[in-house]
Amino acid sequence: MNPELEFPPERMREIGYRVVDGIVNHLATLRDQKVGAKGDPTTLLAALAEPAPEQGMEFEAVLEQLERDIFPNSMHVNHPRFLSYVPGPGNFVGAMADALISGYNIFAGTWISGSGPAAVELATIEWLREICGMPKSTGGLFVSGGTMANLTALAVARHVKLGERPEGGTVYFSDQAHSSLEKALRVIGVPSSNARKIPSGAEYRLPVSELTRWVAEDRAAGKRPFCVIASAGTTNTGAIDPLRELSAFCRQQDLWLHVDGAYGAAAAISERGRQLLDGIGLADSLSLDPHKWLFQPFEIGCVLMRDIAHLRDTFRILPGYLKDTQQYSAEFNFTDHGLQLTRSFRALKLWMSIKVFGMAAFRAAIDRGFAQAEFVEARLRGMPGWEIVTPAHMGIVCFRYSNADDAAHLRLVQAVMQDGFALITSTVLRRRTVLRTCTINPRTTNDDIEQSLKRLDMLARELK
Secondary structure (H helix, E strand, C coil), rough: CCCCCCCCCCCHHHHHHHHHHHHHHHHHHHHCCCHHHHHHHHHHHHHHHHCCCCCCCCHHHHHHHHHHHHHCCCCCCCCCEEEECCCCCCCHHHHHHHHHHHHHHCCCCCCCCCHHHHHHHHHHHHHHHHHHCCCCCCCEEEEEEEHHHHHHHHHHHHHHHHCCCCEEEEEEEEECCHHHHHHHHHHHHCCCHHEEEEECCCCCCCCCCHHHHHHHHHHHCCCEEEEEEEEECCCCCCCCCHHHHHHHHHHHHHHHHEEEHHHHHHHHHHHHHHHCCCHHHCCCCCEHHHHHCCCCCCCHHHHHHHHCHHHHHHHCCCCCHHHHCCCCCCCCCCCHCCCCCCCCHHHHHHHHHHHHHHHHHHHHHHHHHHHHHHHHHHHHHHCCCCEEEEEEEECEEEEEEEECHHHHHHHHHHHHHHHHCCCCCCEEEEEEEEEECCCCCCCCCCCHHHHHHHHHHHHHHHHH
């Protein structure tokens, strides 16, 4: 029995050392492990189906079950040969920051409960503002990921542009936009009939000419266009919508411009990324995900708002039990600027990682991601039977096995997953199934890519 839910200091140290040893061993041997596994639902759920134990057991026994039954039944998204979706590289400093956050049990919702954490978050947001080239009036906050960042931004856009009369509000985005945006629109009350998914152009970008036509037609029909969503690095191909052109159009038409940079915005750290993302600082709101191209452990997303007052105007509600948080105007309360009151100290891991490694290291890692996508493309072009569908762009390449139909490509993905050496998955472009790699993990080497593509080629030929 342990009704205090406490351990003496020496026992806490034993447990802590055991956990850190496990993390270090996992990271040190990651390249030698399989990329992961997908557990069979029947077996896995049965193995964990038990009544909640009345009496506790030793921590080591619980950890052994975790290491035996749970961790092996997951994809290691930080694995150097996890080339699918968008890898979550993470880093050890970020992991230790998360341990500190949990150990100190930081509450980062109000200044009165976490002034130090709030100051760190404000400083880190300022770093991101500068990276993205947004004006001094910009502010923001950290959230769980791109989905919540997009939801936060679109809620502000609706509030600012439509006020208390959201009827007829219409939003525009390309067919390459992330699915989180459609979820967010549903949550804020924009019906699917008012969510204009415009077919992308030849380079999978939002065509301004089509956007112009749709906005004009909707206004003529009595609808109320209020927001355009641009992508700064789509998940499918890394495409970047014409940000400067879209900004000029939105200013002319009095529309809000939200840029979904969850995947690509952080690449603005590097000179190459900054050139590709030209115009990103013109956004009214911007989402980005530090757990992608800033190499942080899950969860950490960010929303930046060109005018920070819009966040406060949208989200500030002051009940009696929070009156004490409003006594001093210089104190910043993040709960007034977003959905959450209860919120973790997410900023710490990014702040510590940048302090420990330095921006030059992050810049080099981002450039490496660009270069390795080009290496993937070059290797595929030299492999008989393979064709490039979209060339290397923002760390992403899409390609096909020439002699295989859509069904065969889906079977190939399953074969790759069962093989476990690497993971390469599919997407759909122009109603055609293609394979796709994303090479943003700093752990990934040219040899990892070389061996993964050789394995893929072998499996493709076996499926013929």
